[in-house]
Amino acid sequence: MQTNNIYKPIKAQLVKVIEESPEIKTLVLVPEEEFSFKTGEFIELTIDGVGEAPFTPSSSPLDTKQLEVTVMKAGYVTDKMHNMQIGEYMGIRGPYGRGYPLEEFYDKEVLILGGGCGFAPLRSLLYNLKAVSDRIRKVTFCYGSKTPADCIYKPYITELRETPKFEVRRSVDKADDTWTERVGVVTVLLDDVKIDVPNSIAVVCGPPIMMKFGTFKLIEMGYPENKIYLSMEKNMSCGLGKCGHCAMGSFFVCKDGPVFTYEEIKNEPNLWI
């Protein structure tokens, strides 16, 4: 049970801004008070007097001194976030929701399917998996974006490719002359993934349409519904299971999720919208 006011953010100072793509920036924040999160949990990030929006931190949950939030310009609040200056303060509420059950991944191969800005929460998961890689058999990360320019975290991809037990596959919908990897929607990457499906867990995070077809493809590959973890995107406003905006059937995505197994939510309405 909490003791502080659940609606009151703690202050966090913006110490660095990383340009990931023309529309995406990563904000590095240092909270003024003790703050930690588990991978897959999300926060509400506030601009004082302007508004707030939900984000899953993209940094390692093991780094408790600072956290990184990757923001795609999508509206009024995120536009303001892109214009924040180093040294300015933002507000953080959370962490909220149910993240990835990492212990379920132990002794398994992990197949991660990500698209677009869905890489943000997945990067936090990948950091965490790397930290416990002695307990994980293998991690295969398949990532798709619209164009090579939209591929985010480029230095991190290089780092990940050099990490033992980690394999990275990428695709773009539309290639340019510089692109040497796959072309097509992200699910094409699954065609030649070699994975021990019965001893594997799958994670999907990205735009709804990609999550839909990604999940169907994983089922085709033989993944049981309870071994596919989806990170759902709904309009999460309060983060507390109260405001009703993120309701998905009998679940509040903000409190009961945002990470669910496909088995848990497959019959819920508007799953892929």
Next chain:
Amino acid sequence: MRYYIVAETEWSQHLNRFLSEYELYAPVKNTETESYDYEQITAETIDSIYYNGNTPTTPLKTFYLPIKENVVNIKENQPRIVIGVPNCDLAALNILDNIYLDDDYIDPCYKQNRDNTVIFGKDCYTYKKSCHCTSYSLKPYPQENCDVSMSITDGMIYLCPMSDKGESLLKKHKITDNKSVDTIPETIISKRQDVVNNLQNQNKNLPDEKNTRISIEKSSEELWDKYSDKCVSCGACSFICPTCHCFLLIDKEHFEKVRSVDVCQYPGFARVAAGEDPLHYLNKRFKYRYLCKYCYKPDMFKALACTGCGRCIDACIGKIDKNELILESFK
């Protein structure tokens, strides 16, 4: 159960004593519209209180969830007594308490408002055409969630404490020194039963909550298109519903936040940053509200999310009759 008896002629003295410590709210009749609504009562207006009328226009929830409230810079509020709360509003607290007093995240404003309020539940001896609490296994008199239940017959008021808060209020004001009985008088039982019978008769074709759920789940999209065609997304049904709880957080300077009532019937309610919106179309939003009331919330909280108060029927400017829709889906 113990019922303390106060003569109606002495009751205003007690109310005057309450007024020294509490703000007092009670239903007052609007003679033009023949409706009742809560008003703040003063020593001068005590006589205007209308006891045992039907459902007040405004639901009880507005005492706990005002239209707008700063939820970071919280104002302390005066203790208050709300008299004349019908059972449909009391039953609605099962949903609201589950959401706002959830152990993981207790809402500080709701809690303060709830703690500071003493609720006097009332028997409904009259009812509206839209009242249908008995269809959902509720009674038109207090069953739970109030601090004191209040029934009036033959010039006598029977006050039954139903919580520690209610008990201590009656004790403090020496009402517990009055004559008491351990069973409610026959005349009250008979009045209550008359209303139950009349409501059952009025709604004899209306299915119970379980069958309503089944018929809604099986209903055709044409039904929703037909009824939503008259909906103008004004949100009155949700504003007036005793269990609707949705809100928007509005950011203010100094990291303050104002909670403002929000309604799933408004366009954009469920839209996400990337633009997807599962409730974009009016017919989807309209149906969603019924699914929320009869399917989703009962599953989540094992409680009724429609308590049969009928306010959504009375308030609809498109003249959409929820029960008519349910009857049509039940055919």
